[in-house]
Amino acid sequence: MAEGRAPGQGWRGTEEGWIAAAYDMLVEGGVEAVKIQPLARRLGLSRTSFYWHFADREALLAALVRRWQEKNTGNLVQQTELPAATINAALLNLIDCWITPELFDSPLDRAMRDWARTDAALRAAFAEADAARIAAIRAMFLRHGYGEEEADVRASAVYLTQVGYIDLETAETLPARLRRAPTYVEIFTGRAATQAELSDFLARHAGRAG
Incomplete structure (x- = not known):
């Protein structure tokens, strides 16, 4: 109700x-x-x-799971599917997730992964979420001309790096993350970002870096 x-x-x-x-x-x-x-x-x-x-506590927990699925997995997949002229622009759209709490809730993802370690059903749901997220990133690379194997490896590298950030509770300020974004882009895509690509990305986060 x-x-x-x-x-x-x-x-x-x-x-x-x-x-x-x-x-x-x-x-x-x-x-x-x-x-x-x-x-x-x-x-x-x-x-x-x-x-x-x-109805009971389980119904409340189910609501938390739905919130996590819709916000984190749903938004991540959506970001990978945004129109982008280049792979770097596409990756920067995805990086928006990692630095915009309204798009991706890292504390929630960490708490859900911890919970999944003791709950078989949620563990299966998290495995599906991880697979869906990596598949979406892989599809993003494929759309920009990468081969199957390369797209898979690059997608895994992108996603597992962020999982590490979340699970290790890496303390990195937004200004530092923005400053390091061009290097991450070049590492993950193999292509240096242009000034125009970086300007569009930074403009989206203007005023948030403090």
Whole structure:
């Protein structure tokens, strides 16, 4: 249910509010921290209010999985499919994901991967997500004229490098990431980015680098 108030009853919060609180607890403490009573306390609501929106804890966890799939895998695939005149422009579209939290939520991806280590169903879902992401990056290279084997290796290098960034919680400021982008592009594509390609990329992030 989307509404937070039943006839004649008090405020029960919103479905989105419960999911947002569950997200915070997942990122902060892992899936074991996502429990109904602590969530209710965090929101200042009663435990019974939870059941106005979700059948049980599993339904809430399923909502978190859907959010992760739609935001992270969905947006990543979308970025690889944006129109791009060159492979470098295409790769820079993808790099937008890694440095724009609205497109790709790295803390959520890390928390979900940790959760997947103890949950067989989620582990299978994560394997599918990894495969879908690499396939999308591979297709991006194929569209720009790379052969099958080279596209596969380059796609894996791009994706696994970012997985390493996330899993190791690499502390790199946005200005540093932007400064290093041209080198990453040349390493991953084998082609130096032009000034025009870099200018378009930097313009998208103007004002965010502090």
